[in-house]
Amino acid sequence: MRATHVPEKGTILTEQWPAPEATRDGEFVVRVVAASVCGSDLHAVLHGTLHPLGPTRAGYPGHEGVGVVTESRSGKFPVGTPVLCVPPGEMGGTFAQFMLLDDDHAVALPGDVDPSDLTQMRRYMMAQQMGTCLYAMDLYWPTEVPERHAGTCVIMGAGSAGLFFLQDALRRGFEQVIVSDKQESRLRIARELGAHMVRVPDEDLASVVSELTGNNGADLVIEAVGSDALRAEAVQIVAHRGIVGWFGLYESFDPAPVPIFETFRKCVRLQASVAAQSEPGLVSFHEAVRRIHDGEVSVDYCLGPVHPLEEAGEVLRIAERGGDGHVKFTIVP
CATH class of the missing domain: 3.90.180.10 (Medium-chain alcohol dehydrogenases, catalytic domain)
Incomplete structure:
Protein backbone atom coordinates (compact mmCIF):
# COMPACT_ATOMS: atom_id res chain seq x y z
CA MET A 1 0.00 0.00 0.00
CA ASP A 117 -19.96 10.44 -0.36
CA LEU A 118 -16.60 12.17 0.10
CA THR A 119 -18.11 15.47 1.22
CA GLN A 120 -20.19 13.78 3.90
CA MET A 121 -17.22 11.74 5.10
CA ARG A 122 -15.03 14.85 5.25
CA ARG A 123 -17.61 16.55 7.47
CA TYR A 124 -17.49 13.66 9.93
CA MET A 125 -13.69 13.67 9.75
CA MET A 126 -13.83 17.00 11.62
CA ALA A 127 -15.11 15.09 14.65
CA GLN A 128 -11.56 13.91 15.34
CA GLN A 129 -10.15 17.35 16.06
CA MET A 130 -13.44 18.58 17.50
CA GLY A 131 -13.32 15.67 19.92
CA THR A 132 -9.89 16.75 21.16
CA CYS A 133 -11.28 20.26 21.69
CA LEU A 134 -14.31 19.04 23.65
CA TYR A 135 -12.03 16.89 25.78
CA ALA A 136 -9.77 19.88 26.40
CA MET A 137 -12.65 22.21 27.27
CA ASP A 138 -13.78 19.81 29.99
CA LEU A 139 -10.29 20.22 31.48
CA TYR A 140 -10.10 23.98 30.98
CA TRP A 141 -13.61 24.80 32.19
CA PRO A 142 -14.78 22.04 34.55
CA THR A 143 -17.96 22.19 36.56
CA GLU A 144 -17.17 23.86 39.89
CA VAL A 145 -19.10 24.76 43.01
CA PRO A 146 -19.70 27.64 43.20
CA GLU A 147 -19.94 27.89 39.42
CA ARG A 148 -17.40 30.13 37.71
CA HIS A 149 -18.65 33.20 35.90
CA ALA A 150 -18.38 32.52 32.15
CA GLY A 151 -17.64 36.10 31.19
CA THR A 152 -14.89 36.37 28.58
CA CYS A 153 -13.08 33.63 26.69
CA VAL A 154 -10.08 34.49 24.52
CA ILE A 155 -8.98 32.03 21.85
CA MET A 156 -5.57 32.54 20.28
CA GLY A 157 -5.71 31.15 16.77
CA ALA A 158 -8.64 30.83 14.36
CA GLY A 159 -7.59 27.56 12.79
CA SER A 160 -9.97 24.62 12.86
CA ALA A 161 -9.29 23.93 16.55
CA GLY A 162 -9.73 27.56 17.54
CA LEU A 163 -13.04 27.76 15.68
CA PHE A 164 -14.25 24.57 17.36
CA PHE A 165 -13.30 26.06 20.73
CA LEU A 166 -15.23 29.21 19.80
CA GLN A 167 -18.42 27.28 19.11
CA ASP A 168 -18.11 25.26 22.30
CA ALA A 169 -17.36 28.34 24.43
CA LEU A 170 -20.56 29.98 23.20
CA ARG A 171 -22.43 26.75 23.86
CA ARG A 172 -21.11 26.78 27.44
CA GLY A 173 -22.53 30.24 27.98
CA PHE A 174 -19.59 32.63 27.70
CA GLU A 175 -20.89 36.16 27.37
CA GLN A 176 -18.21 37.14 24.85
CA VAL A 177 -15.54 35.28 22.94
CA ILE A 178 -12.52 37.08 21.49
CA VAL A 179 -10.57 35.32 18.74
CA SER A 180 -7.18 36.45 17.46
CA ASP A 181 -5.37 35.43 14.28
CA LYS A 182 -3.18 36.82 11.52
CA GLN A 183 -5.43 35.63 8.70
CA GLU A 184 -8.35 37.88 7.74
CA SER A 185 -10.19 35.00 6.04
CA ARG A 186 -10.19 32.92 9.22
CA LEU A 187 -11.24 35.86 11.35
CA ARG A 188 -14.24 36.44 9.09
CA ILE A 189 -15.39 32.91 9.88
CA ALA A 190 -14.89 33.59 13.59
CA ARG A 191 -17.01 36.71 13.34
CA GLU A 192 -19.77 34.83 11.50
CA LEU A 193 -19.73 32.25 14.29
CA GLY A 194 -20.21 34.96 16.91
CA ALA A 195 -16.76 36.11 18.02
CA HIS A 196 -15.15 39.51 18.42
CA MET A 197 -12.15 39.24 16.11
CA VAL A 198 -8.66 40.69 16.61
CA ARG A 199 -6.19 40.70 13.75
CA VAL A 200 -2.71 40.46 15.17
CA PRO A 201 -0.16 41.98 15.08
CA ASP A 202 -2.00 44.96 13.53
CA GLU A 203 -4.16 45.09 16.64
CA ASP A 204 -2.80 44.57 20.14
CA LEU A 205 -4.66 41.66 21.71
CA ALA A 206 -3.86 42.70 25.27
CA SER A 207 -5.30 46.18 24.70
CA VAL A 208 -8.48 44.79 23.14
CA VAL A 209 -8.99 42.32 26.00
CA SER A 210 -8.42 45.07 28.55
CA GLU A 211 -10.94 47.34 26.86
CA LEU A 212 -13.63 44.68 26.44
CA THR A 213 -13.28 43.38 30.01
CA GLY A 214 -13.00 46.69 31.85
CA ASN A 215 -9.31 45.98 32.60
CA ASN A 216 -10.22 42.73 34.36
CA GLY A 217 -8.76 40.27 31.86
CA ALA A 218 -10.29 37.12 30.39
CA ASP A 219 -11.77 34.36 32.53
CA LEU A 220 -10.40 31.72 30.16
CA VAL A 221 -7.60 32.03 27.58
CA ILE A 222 -6.96 29.17 25.16
CA GLU A 223 -3.72 29.03 23.18
CA ALA A 224 -4.63 27.07 20.04
CA VAL A 225 -1.64 27.85 17.83
CA GLY A 226 1.33 26.07 19.37
CA SER A 227 3.51 29.10 20.12
CA ASP A 228 5.71 29.53 23.18
CA ALA A 229 5.37 33.30 22.91
CA LEU A 230 1.56 33.10 22.86
CA ARG A 231 1.50 30.74 25.82
CA ALA A 232 3.37 33.38 27.80
CA GLU A 233 1.09 36.16 26.51
CA ALA A 234 -1.94 34.16 27.62
CA VAL A 235 -0.80 34.54 31.23
CA GLN A 236 -0.56 38.30 30.74
CA ILE A 237 -4.15 38.72 29.53
CA VAL A 238 -5.95 36.27 31.79
CA ALA A 239 -7.93 37.57 34.77
CA HIS A 240 -7.05 37.20 38.44
CA ARG A 241 -7.71 33.54 39.34
CA GLY A 242 -8.39 32.88 35.66
CA ILE A 243 -7.57 29.76 33.66
CA VAL A 244 -5.10 29.38 30.78
CA GLY A 245 -5.59 26.38 28.53
CA TRP A 246 -2.60 25.21 26.50
CA PHE A 247 -3.79 23.28 23.44
CA GLY A 248 -1.33 23.98 20.60
CA LEU A 249 1.60 21.60 21.01
CA TYR A 250 5.12 22.62 21.95
CA GLU A 251 7.41 24.00 19.25
CA SER A 252 10.36 21.90 20.39
CA PHE A 253 11.48 19.69 23.24
CA ASP A 254 13.46 22.56 24.78
CA PRO A 255 12.29 24.43 27.92
CA ALA A 256 10.16 27.50 27.22
CA PRO A 257 9.85 30.64 29.37
CA VAL A 258 6.72 31.15 31.46
CA PRO A 259 5.97 34.46 33.25
CA ILE A 260 6.16 32.93 36.71
CA PHE A 261 5.71 36.20 38.63
CA GLU A 262 2.47 36.98 36.77
CA THR A 263 1.28 33.41 37.22
CA PHE A 264 1.74 33.64 41.00
CA ARG A 265 0.56 37.25 41.32
CA LYS A 266 -2.76 36.49 39.64
CA CYS A 267 -3.09 32.95 40.99
CA VAL A 268 -3.49 31.59 37.45
CA ARG A 269 -4.40 27.99 36.73
CA LEU A 270 -2.36 26.55 33.84
CA GLN A 271 -3.91 23.52 32.18
CA ALA A 272 -2.47 21.59 29.23
CA SER A 273 -4.41 19.01 27.23
CA VAL A 274 -3.02 16.04 25.33
CA ALA A 275 -3.83 12.39 24.55
CA ALA A 276 -7.59 12.83 24.22
CA GLN A 277 -7.46 9.62 22.18
CA SER A 278 -6.88 7.75 25.44
CA GLU A 279 -10.16 8.97 26.96
CA PRO A 280 -12.12 5.93 28.18
CA GLY A 281 -14.94 5.26 25.77
CA LEU A 282 -13.87 8.16 23.52
CA VAL A 283 -16.81 10.10 24.97
CA SER A 284 -15.72 13.44 23.51
CA PHE A 285 -15.38 11.99 20.01
CA HIS A 286 -18.79 10.35 20.17
CA GLU A 287 -20.22 13.71 21.20
CA ALA A 288 -18.47 15.46 18.30
CA VAL A 289 -19.93 12.94 15.84
CA ARG A 290 -23.37 13.49 17.34
CA ARG A 291 -23.13 17.28 17.09
CA ILE A 292 -22.14 17.05 13.42
CA HIS A 293 -24.91 14.55 12.69
CA ASP A 294 -27.54 16.70 14.42
CA GLY A 295 -26.34 19.91 12.76
CA GLU A 296 -25.46 21.57 16.06
CA VAL A 297 -22.05 22.78 14.89
CA SER A 298 -20.70 24.35 11.73
CA VAL A 299 -17.87 22.50 9.98
CA ASP A 300 -18.19 23.27 6.27
CA TYR A 301 -15.59 26.04 6.48
CA CYS A 302 -13.11 23.18 7.08
Whole structure:
Protein backbone atom coordinates (compact mmCIF):
# COMPACT_ATOMS: atom_id res chain seq x y z
CA MET A 1 0.00 0.00 0.00
CA ARG A 2 1.00 3.65 -0.39
CA ALA A 3 1.68 5.60 2.78
CA THR A 4 3.81 8.49 4.00
CA HIS A 5 7.23 8.03 5.55
CA VAL A 6 9.04 10.60 7.70
CA PRO A 7 12.66 9.43 7.97
CA GLU A 8 13.93 12.69 9.47
CA LYS A 9 12.99 16.29 10.24
CA GLY A 10 11.80 18.19 7.17
CA THR A 11 11.27 15.12 4.97
CA ILE A 12 7.97 13.42 4.21
CA LEU A 13 7.86 10.85 1.41
CA THR A 14 5.23 8.57 -0.08
CA GLU A 15 6.42 4.98 -0.27
CA GLN A 16 5.18 1.40 -0.54
CA TRP A 17 4.53 -0.32 2.80
CA PRO A 18 3.15 -3.75 3.71
CA ALA A 19 -0.63 -3.63 4.09
CA PRO A 20 -1.75 -4.13 7.71
CA GLU A 21 -3.60 -7.24 8.86
CA ALA A 22 -5.91 -7.81 11.79
CA THR A 23 -4.26 -10.58 13.81
CA ARG A 24 -5.76 -10.07 17.29
CA ASP A 25 -9.28 -10.02 18.64
CA GLY A 26 -10.63 -6.47 18.64
CA GLU A 27 -8.48 -5.37 15.70
CA PHE A 28 -9.69 -4.32 12.27
CA VAL A 29 -8.30 -2.81 9.06
CA VAL A 30 -9.69 0.44 7.68
CA ARG A 31 -9.49 1.66 4.12
CA VAL A 32 -8.82 5.34 4.62
CA VAL A 33 -11.26 7.48 2.62
CA ALA A 34 -9.84 10.83 3.69
CA ALA A 35 -7.31 12.23 6.14
CA SER A 36 -6.77 15.73 7.41
CA VAL A 37 -3.74 17.84 8.34
CA CYS A 38 -3.38 18.91 11.98
CA GLY A 39 -1.15 21.65 13.35
CA SER A 40 0.75 19.07 15.37
CA ASP A 41 1.76 17.41 12.09
CA LEU A 42 3.68 20.57 11.23
CA HIS A 43 5.59 20.45 14.51
CA ALA A 44 6.39 16.77 14.04
CA VAL A 45 7.62 16.94 10.44
CA LEU A 46 8.87 20.49 9.99
CA HIS A 47 9.92 21.55 13.48
CA GLY A 48 11.56 18.39 14.73
CA THR A 49 9.19 17.04 17.42
CA LEU A 50 9.24 13.60 15.82
CA HIS A 51 8.12 10.67 17.93
CA PRO A 52 11.12 8.30 18.26
CA LEU A 53 9.11 5.57 16.48
CA GLY A 54 7.69 7.93 13.85
CA PRO A 55 10.18 6.92 11.12
CA THR A 56 9.06 3.30 11.51
CA ARG A 57 5.35 4.03 11.13
CA ALA A 58 3.41 3.97 7.86
CA GLY A 59 1.12 6.98 7.49
CA TYR A 60 2.91 9.04 10.15
CA PRO A 61 2.15 11.70 11.39
CA GLY A 62 -1.45 11.80 10.11
CA HIS A 63 -3.95 11.00 12.87
CA GLU A 64 -7.21 12.57 11.66
CA GLY A 65 -9.19 10.44 9.24
CA VAL A 66 -12.30 8.53 8.25
CA GLY A 67 -12.65 5.26 6.42
CA VAL A 68 -14.44 1.95 5.97
CA VAL A 69 -13.66 -1.36 7.70
CA THR A 70 -12.37 -3.92 5.18
CA GLU A 71 -11.17 -6.72 7.47
CA SER A 72 -12.24 -7.29 11.06
CA ARG A 73 -11.70 -9.39 14.16
CA SER A 74 -13.90 -7.01 16.13
CA GLY A 75 -17.46 -7.56 17.22
CA LYS A 76 -18.02 -3.79 17.42
CA PHE A 77 -16.75 -2.89 13.96
CA PRO A 78 -17.79 -5.42 11.29
CA VAL A 79 -16.68 -5.19 7.67
CA GLY A 80 -18.37 -2.30 5.86
CA THR A 81 -18.66 -0.04 8.92
CA PRO A 82 -17.78 3.63 8.21
CA VAL A 83 -15.62 4.89 11.06
CA LEU A 84 -13.92 7.93 12.52
CA CYS A 85 -10.28 6.95 13.04
CA VAL A 86 -8.94 7.94 16.46
CA PRO A 87 -5.41 6.51 16.65
CA PRO A 88 -3.02 7.66 19.37
CA GLY A 89 -2.04 11.11 18.12
CA GLU A 90 1.69 10.72 18.59
CA MET A 91 1.78 7.65 16.33
CA GLY A 92 -0.76 8.46 13.64
CA GLY A 93 -1.28 6.30 10.58
CA THR A 94 -4.02 8.02 8.56
CA PHE A 95 -1.74 9.24 5.73
CA ALA A 96 -2.05 5.78 4.18
CA GLN A 97 -4.36 3.69 2.02
CA PHE A 98 -5.04 1.30 4.92
CA MET A 99 -4.48 1.41 8.67
CA LEU A 100 -4.87 -0.95 11.61
CA LEU A 101 -7.14 0.09 14.49
CA ASP A 102 -8.74 -1.57 17.48
CA ASP A 103 -11.95 -1.27 19.49
CA ASP A 104 -10.50 1.52 21.66
CA HIS A 105 -9.46 3.82 18.82
CA ALA A 106 -12.44 4.31 16.51
CA VAL A 107 -15.99 5.60 16.53
CA ALA A 108 -18.64 4.09 14.25
CA LEU A 109 -20.33 6.77 12.16
CA PRO A 110 -24.15 7.03 12.08
CA GLY A 111 -26.05 4.46 10.07
CA ASP A 112 -27.22 6.98 7.48
CA VAL A 113 -23.65 7.87 6.45
CA ASP A 114 -22.73 6.99 2.86
CA PRO A 115 -18.98 6.15 2.80
CA SER A 116 -18.91 6.82 -0.95
CA ASP A 117 -19.96 10.44 -0.36
CA LEU A 118 -16.60 12.17 0.10
CA THR A 119 -18.11 15.47 1.22
CA GLN A 120 -20.19 13.78 3.90
CA MET A 121 -17.22 11.74 5.10
CA ARG A 122 -15.03 14.85 5.25
CA ARG A 123 -17.61 16.55 7.47
CA TYR A 124 -17.49 13.66 9.93
CA MET A 125 -13.69 13.67 9.75
CA MET A 126 -13.83 17.00 11.62
CA ALA A 127 -15.11 15.09 14.65
CA GLN A 128 -11.56 13.91 15.34
CA GLN A 129 -10.15 17.35 16.06
CA MET A 130 -13.44 18.58 17.50
CA GLY A 131 -13.32 15.67 19.92
CA THR A 132 -9.89 16.75 21.16
CA CYS A 133 -11.28 20.26 21.69
CA LEU A 134 -14.31 19.04 23.65
CA TYR A 135 -12.03 16.89 25.78
CA ALA A 136 -9.77 19.88 26.40
CA MET A 137 -12.65 22.21 27.27
CA ASP A 138 -13.78 19.81 29.99
CA LEU A 139 -10.29 20.22 31.48
CA TYR A 140 -10.10 23.98 30.98
CA TRP A 141 -13.61 24.80 32.19
CA PRO A 142 -14.78 22.04 34.55
CA THR A 143 -17.96 22.19 36.56
CA GLU A 144 -17.17 23.86 39.89
CA VAL A 145 -19.10 24.76 43.01
CA PRO A 146 -19.70 27.64 43.20
CA GLU A 147 -19.94 27.89 39.42
CA ARG A 148 -17.40 30.13 37.71
CA HIS A 149 -18.65 33.20 35.90
CA ALA A 150 -18.38 32.52 32.15
CA GLY A 151 -17.64 36.10 31.19
CA THR A 152 -14.89 36.37 28.58
CA CYS A 153 -13.08 33.63 26.69
CA VAL A 154 -10.08 34.49 24.52
CA ILE A 155 -8.98 32.03 21.85
CA MET A 156 -5.57 32.54 20.28
CA GLY A 157 -5.71 31.15 16.77
CA ALA A 158 -8.64 30.83 14.36
CA GLY A 159 -7.59 27.56 12.79
CA SER A 160 -9.97 24.62 12.86
CA ALA A 161 -9.29 23.93 16.55
CA GLY A 162 -9.73 27.56 17.54
CA LEU A 163 -13.04 27.76 15.68
CA PHE A 164 -14.25 24.57 17.36
CA PHE A 165 -13.30 26.06 20.73
CA LEU A 166 -15.23 29.21 19.80
CA GLN A 167 -18.42 27.28 19.11
CA ASP A 168 -18.11 25.26 22.30
CA ALA A 169 -17.36 28.34 24.43
CA LEU A 170 -20.56 29.98 23.20
CA ARG A 171 -22.43 26.75 23.86
CA ARG A 172 -21.11 26.78 27.44
CA GLY A 173 -22.53 30.24 27.98
CA PHE A 174 -19.59 32.63 27.70
CA GLU A 175 -20.89 36.16 27.37
CA GLN A 176 -18.21 37.14 24.85
CA VAL A 177 -15.54 35.28 22.94
CA ILE A 178 -12.52 37.08 21.49
CA VAL A 179 -10.57 35.32 18.74
CA SER A 180 -7.18 36.45 17.46
CA ASP A 181 -5.37 35.43 14.28
CA LYS A 182 -3.18 36.82 11.52
CA GLN A 183 -5.43 35.63 8.70
CA GLU A 184 -8.35 37.88 7.74
CA SER A 185 -10.19 35.00 6.04
CA ARG A 186 -10.19 32.92 9.22
CA LEU A 187 -11.24 35.86 11.35
CA ARG A 188 -14.24 36.44 9.09
CA ILE A 189 -15.39 32.91 9.88
CA ALA A 190 -14.89 33.59 13.59
CA ARG A 191 -17.01 36.71 13.34
CA GLU A 192 -19.77 34.83 11.50
CA LEU A 193 -19.73 32.25 14.29
CA GLY A 194 -20.21 34.96 16.91
CA ALA A 195 -16.76 36.11 18.02
CA HIS A 196 -15.15 39.51 18.42
CA MET A 197 -12.15 39.24 16.11
CA VAL A 198 -8.66 40.69 16.61
CA ARG A 199 -6.19 40.70 13.75
CA VAL A 200 -2.71 40.46 15.17
CA PRO A 201 -0.16 41.98 15.08
CA ASP A 202 -2.00 44.96 13.53
CA GLU A 203 -4.16 45.09 16.64
CA ASP A 204 -2.80 44.57 20.14
CA LEU A 205 -4.66 41.66 21.71
CA ALA A 206 -3.86 42.70 25.27
CA SER A 207 -5.30 46.18 24.70
CA VAL A 208 -8.48 44.79 23.14
CA VAL A 209 -8.99 42.32 26.00
CA SER A 210 -8.42 45.07 28.55
CA GLU A 211 -10.94 47.34 26.86
CA LEU A 212 -13.63 44.68 26.44
CA THR A 213 -13.28 43.38 30.01
CA GLY A 214 -13.00 46.69 31.85
CA ASN A 215 -9.31 45.98 32.60
CA ASN A 216 -10.22 42.73 34.36
CA GLY A 217 -8.76 40.27 31.86
CA ALA A 218 -10.29 37.12 30.39
CA ASP A 219 -11.77 34.36 32.53
CA LEU A 220 -10.40 31.72 30.16
CA VAL A 221 -7.60 32.03 27.58
CA ILE A 222 -6.96 29.17 25.16
CA GLU A 223 -3.72 29.03 23.18
CA ALA A 224 -4.63 27.07 20.04
CA VAL A 225 -1.64 27.85 17.83
CA GLY A 226 1.33 26.07 19.37
CA SER A 227 3.51 29.10 20.12
CA ASP A 228 5.71 29.53 23.18
CA ALA A 229 5.37 33.30 22.91
CA LEU A 230 1.56 33.10 22.86
CA ARG A 231 1.50 30.74 25.82
CA ALA A 232 3.37 33.38 27.80
CA GLU A 233 1.09 36.16 26.51
CA ALA A 234 -1.94 34.16 27.62
CA VAL A 235 -0.80 34.54 31.23
CA GLN A 236 -0.56 38.30 30.74
CA ILE A 237 -4.15 38.72 29.53
CA VAL A 238 -5.95 36.27 31.79
CA ALA A 239 -7.93 37.57 34.77
CA HIS A 240 -7.05 37.20 38.44
CA ARG A 241 -7.71 33.54 39.34
CA GLY A 242 -8.39 32.88 35.66
CA ILE A 243 -7.57 29.76 33.66
CA VAL A 244 -5.10 29.38 30.78
CA GLY A 245 -5.59 26.38 28.53
CA TRP A 246 -2.60 25.21 26.50
CA PHE A 247 -3.79 23.28 23.44
CA GLY A 248 -1.33 23.98 20.60
CA LEU A 249 1.60 21.60 21.01
CA TYR A 250 5.12 22.62 21.95
CA GLU A 251 7.41 24.00 19.25
CA SER A 252 10.36 21.90 20.39
CA PHE A 253 11.48 19.69 23.24
CA ASP A 254 13.46 22.56 24.78
CA PRO A 255 12.29 24.43 27.92
CA ALA A 256 10.16 27.50 27.22
CA PRO A 257 9.85 30.64 29.37
CA VAL A 258 6.72 31.15 31.46
CA PRO A 259 5.97 34.46 33.25
CA ILE A 260 6.16 32.93 36.71
CA PHE A 261 5.71 36.20 38.63
CA GLU A 262 2.47 36.98 36.77
CA THR A 263 1.28 33.41 37.22
CA PHE A 264 1.74 33.64 41.00
CA ARG A 265 0.56 37.25 41.32
CA LYS A 266 -2.76 36.49 39.64
CA CYS A 267 -3.09 32.95 40.99
CA VAL A 268 -3.49 31.59 37.45
CA ARG A 269 -4.40 27.99 36.73
CA LEU A 270 -2.36 26.55 33.84
CA GLN A 271 -3.91 23.52 32.18
CA ALA A 272 -2.47 21.59 29.23
CA SER A 273 -4.41 19.01 27.23
CA VAL A 274 -3.02 16.04 25.33
CA ALA A 275 -3.83 12.39 24.55
CA ALA A 276 -7.59 12.83 24.22
CA GLN A 277 -7.46 9.62 22.18
CA SER A 278 -6.88 7.75 25.44
CA GLU A 279 -10.16 8.97 26.96
CA PRO A 280 -12.12 5.93 28.18
CA GLY A 281 -14.94 5.26 25.77
CA LEU A 282 -13.87 8.16 23.52
CA VAL A 283 -16.81 10.10 24.97
CA SER A 284 -15.72 13.44 23.51
CA PHE A 285 -15.38 11.99 20.01
CA HIS A 286 -18.79 10.35 20.17
CA GLU A 287 -20.22 13.71 21.20
CA ALA A 288 -18.47 15.46 18.30
CA VAL A 289 -19.93 12.94 15.84
CA ARG A 290 -23.37 13.49 17.34
CA ARG A 291 -23.13 17.28 17.09
CA ILE A 292 -22.14 17.05 13.42
CA HIS A 293 -24.91 14.55 12.69
CA ASP A 294 -27.54 16.70 14.42
CA GLY A 295 -26.34 19.91 12.76
CA GLU A 296 -25.46 21.57 16.06
CA VAL A 297 -22.05 22.78 14.89
CA SER A 298 -20.70 24.35 11.73
CA VAL A 299 -17.87 22.50 9.98
CA ASP A 300 -18.19 23.27 6.27
CA TYR A 301 -15.59 26.04 6.48
CA CYS A 302 -13.11 23.18 7.08
CA LEU A 303 -13.88 21.54 3.72
CA GLY A 304 -10.93 23.09 1.93
CA PRO A 305 -8.74 21.74 -0.88
CA VAL A 306 -8.31 18.01 -1.51
CA HIS A 307 -4.80 16.76 -2.26
CA PRO A 308 -3.39 13.33 -3.17
CA LEU A 309 -1.14 11.55 -0.70
CA GLU A 310 1.95 12.40 -2.74
CA GLU A 311 1.42 16.12 -2.03
CA ALA A 312 1.42 15.74 1.76
CA GLY A 313 4.75 17.53 2.16
CA GLU A 314 3.63 20.47 0.03
CA VAL A 315 0.37 20.69 1.97
CA LEU A 316 2.20 20.81 5.30
CA ARG A 317 4.26 23.74 4.09
CA ILE A 318 1.16 25.59 2.84
CA ALA A 319 -0.44 25.05 6.23
CA GLU A 320 2.71 26.25 7.99
CA ARG A 321 2.58 29.61 6.22
CA GLY A 322 -1.03 30.16 7.19
CA GLY A 323 -3.04 28.04 4.80
CA ASP A 324 -3.32 30.53 1.92
CA GLY A 325 -6.83 31.41 3.02
CA HIS A 326 -7.91 27.86 3.89
CA VAL A 327 -8.70 26.53 7.38
CA LYS A 328 -8.17 22.83 6.74
CA PHE A 329 -6.67 20.51 4.12
CA THR A 330 -7.77 17.01 3.10
CA ILE A 331 -5.41 14.25 1.99
CA VAL A 332 -6.93 11.47 -0.12
CA PRO A 333 -4.84 8.26 -0.21
